[in-house]
Amino acid sequence: MSIDIAQLERGIVKGDRRALSRAITLVESTRPDHRAMAAELVEALKGADGVDRQALRIGLSGTPGVGKSTFIEGFGGMLTGQGLRVAVLAVDPSSARSGGSILGDKTRMDRLSRDPNAFIRPSPSQTHLGGVGRRSREAVALCEAAGFDVVLIETVGVGQSETVVAEMSDLFVLLLAPAGGDELQGVKRGIMEIADIILINKADGDLKSAASRTCADYSGALRLLRKRPQDPEGFPKAMMVSALEDTGMQPAWGEMQALTKWRRENGHWDARRAAQARYWFGEEVRQGLLSQLATPEARAAMEELGAAVAEGRTTPAIAARELLERIGAGVWNG
Template identity: 60%
Template structure:
């Protein structure tokens, strides 16, 4: 190993030691490191992650998605404060593929979660702005491992975007929560079946005051809808709960339900097997992203890509043939 390599390894080892001691500044720096696209930073990040791998995997990983206006920030703060009050250390991460266009709403959420952000047992980290969903997801996965190594035993992974981001979050957590407003009827029609099928627990928020009756009706409708869907697990049927994040009611029941979920899926190692499959899926995702990045950076491909795209648009060549030609250039055939 040359001198530069030795320094990189030494820097990674020093940062790893600080993380294991729960150094929050070191954690913030480590996440910034894994977010970087610089090759030297990526090299240090990979050494760091490998050093810390034995210290990861001990947390409860919870995915949270919700429709606009559902009160997600209030819910996360109420849930987070309940957990820290019970002695847990909570990290809040986010996947926001829209941040490259809008700047990302989690930054606003962070300022609104005033109590949680000041809690010494909580850590809130927005996703980096810009980049593809795959890139943001990769950094969120790595940030999840870093927060686990730093001693956080509950990781909340929030999706701010819509569509594919829900699937991405569901593929990296133990339990997926779908947070909904007490709209019932029309609200049920507006939720894509695919997102409903991802949910392990459906949470109806704002079940208070004038909306309590509507929340009860919505809960009944969602229970009916869940009953018609094929369960993801042989050991767990998705449950529907009502909470009021504003009044902090029903939140403790939610945590009890998450514990029930983990116990049910842990009986025959189902949850452990899910994590193993997620790790393999992450590997293939990384491989695909890396290959595509190298493919686009290839000089020969770059030289022909513009013309090939123009030929496909004008129907002078079909997309499959164009792809095969570009791949042949990339492979040097």
């Protein structure tokens, strides 16, 4: 596949969806030559037209079956109705066995997928920790360069490792269904501590009273958490929404805007973006080091040393040290 980086760059800056899709496919590729081109493209897009484009990045997580796709379709439609351009990066779970994904988010958001001001891109998680593809951060940067005002990053589901989405988001929204105390116990404290807004979905019909109780439970739980410097008075908070009836969406959006405005005015926005850039630098270094273990030479050495450990001829610590010394020296024999 021939890739013209300059042509891709021009297309993205003009908001060409086809160019954006091709660019995201490029950054998701694991081929070394594609990785080099992807890095070149992302670098070229930084202020490509003289404008530093910054979208509002909203990370969205929630328990399975909570209605994330229905919420995103309603919420995204409300934003496009206000003249905003919305990109949705929906990460689908990958099979640990085959690596395959269903990638059905686009079919679940049929109405939003046909909206000219919306762009939906399902991507496989590829078994990455946190349910966020390793290259999701670069895909977010591409969407910003394409002129989208809001980028929604939907993750696989709730879990301790899901907090990685906070490292590429300006706001983190946790979507929960009406439930009793059992769900409050089941949600990890780590997720609670990074959430900016908790939305109790399905607050309609027979579930409305249960949603109200759940909202009160979480509001009380949030007040017990340690105050964070990046929060104004009253945050983080819990609110009720109904994706089915499209209620509560505008108040939730209003709170997101208020929080964003306060963080910009008080220096937390730029500080957070800087901290995230440092975090991803560290991740790139770690992933680069791990990739050295995937070479044929490293795999052969691991097999050889692993057999020695299994037979009791050496210890795991000594074998690991020898492998690392071989990698550092680039020596694979003897």
